Each structure stands twice: as C-alpha cells, then as structure tokens.
Amino acid sequence: MKTAPTPLLIPLPDMAATERLAAALARLSRSGDTIALSGDLGAGKTALARAFIRQRLGRPDEEVPSPTFTLVQTYGEVEDEIWHADLYRLARPDEAIELGLEDAFGHAIVLIEWPDRIAGLLPRDRLEVAIGFDAGQVRQATLTPYASWIDRMPLLSTR
Numbered sequence: 091m092k093t094a095p096t097p098l099l100i101p102l103p104d105m106a107a108t109e110r111l112a113a114a115l116a117r118l119s120r121s122g123d124t125i126a127l128s129g130d131l132g133a134g135k136t137a138l139a140r141a142f143i144r145q146r147l148g149r150p151d152e153e154v155p156s157p158t159f160t161l162v163q164t165y166g167e168v169e170d171e172i173w174h175a176d177l178y179r180l181a182r183p184d185e186a187i188e189l190g191l192e193d194a195f196g197h198a199i200v201l202i203e204w205p206d207r208i209a210g211l212l213p214r215d216r217l218e219v220a221i222g223f224d225a226g227q228v229r230q231a232t233l234t235p236y237a238s239w240i241d242r243m244p245l246l247s248t249r
C-alpha cells in the first residue's frame with residue numbers, strides 16, 4: 091500500500107518568514123519543477139512567489155507583478171526559466187494549454203497560484219504549498235510533497 095505524503099507545517103507570522111521559506115524552496119528547486127500555491131484571496135501566494143523569483147534570479151529588487159490579468163509572467167533565460175501563473179481568471183482549463191503551460195511543465199520552474207483551475211493538467215511530480223491561517227489567525231504554509239519532492243523535503247531548511 092502506498093503511504094500518503096506527509097505534510098509539513100511552517101508558520102508564516104511575517105513577511106520575513108515568507109521570504110525565508112521562499113529562499114529555502116528556491117535553493118531546493120530545479121528546472122522542470124512545479125510548485126502549486128493555493129489559499130484564499132490575500133493568503134500570501136504572490137508574496138511567496140515574488141520572494142522565490144527574486145532569490146532564484148539573485149535580484150532582490152526585481153519587479154514581480156501579480157499575474158492577475160496577464161495570467162502568466164516569465165523570468166530568466168530560456169534554459170533556466172521561471173513561470174509565475176495566476177489562474178484565478180482562467181475561463182476554462184484549455185486556456186492554460188493556449189498559454190503554453192503544459193510545455194512549460196517540462197522545462198521551466200512553474201509557480202502556479204489557483205492550481206485547482208487546472209487540477210487535471212498538473213504534473214504528478216509537484217510540491218503543493220497551501221497557505222492559510224491557524225487558530226490564532228497566524229499565516230501558515232502546509233507543504234505536501236509528491237514524487238521527487240518527497241525525498242527533498244528533509245533538505246528544506248528555513249533557518
């Protein structure tokens with residue numbers, strides 16, 4: 091019997107905590123990775139993606155707008171691309187294919203807000219990051235690894 095992946099809970103009481111988690115994830119990531127960022131409006135998905143992209147590019151001042159209307163923003167060189175998608179306004183899953191997301195899954199690092207919009211198209215090999223609030227209304231991230239991410243989780247260091 092296959093065991094279910096074990097989620098990891100990480101408190102995000104302030105932006106510094108979000109930036110530490112983003113930096114840790116950026117260090118663990120490689121081309122072809124998918125990170126699905128879920129959580130309600132305003133949970134902090136874009137904040138995490140922005141910090142990840144800045145860390146990965148080594149450019150702390152990089153402009154990283156929310157892809158609310160463009161749906162996708164890309165960063166970096168072709169061989170080391172990062173895609174940042176926000177699928178909240180996706181009309182239908184087919185539109186994600188038109189955006190080129192399926193092709194991106196194979197080669198880029200893909201960070202996706204509102205991944206539920208294309209649930210059936212998501213690669214099985216992915217890290218799911220769900221941001222919510224604990225009983226004390228403090229933000230927390232629940233990390234659920236699949237496939238290649240399972241063995242990488244013990245290497246995640248947010249210190």
Ligand SMILES: Nc1ncnc2c1ncn2[C@@H]1O[C@H](COP(=O)(O)OP(=O)(O)OP(=O)(O)O)[C@@H](O)[C@H]1O
Nearest residue numbers: 102103104105108130131132133134135136137229
């Ligand atoms: N760890 C945190 N501590 C304090 N404030 C935070 C934290 N993470 C995000 N925020 C703040 O919460 C607000 C919303 O964040 P953000 O835009 O990242 O949310 P989102 O999940 O991307 O929302 P949407 O679903 O609309 O795209 C921003 O003002 C951001 O600075």
Ligand SMILES: [Mg+2]
Nearest residue numbers: 135136156203
């Ligand atoms: Mg957002």
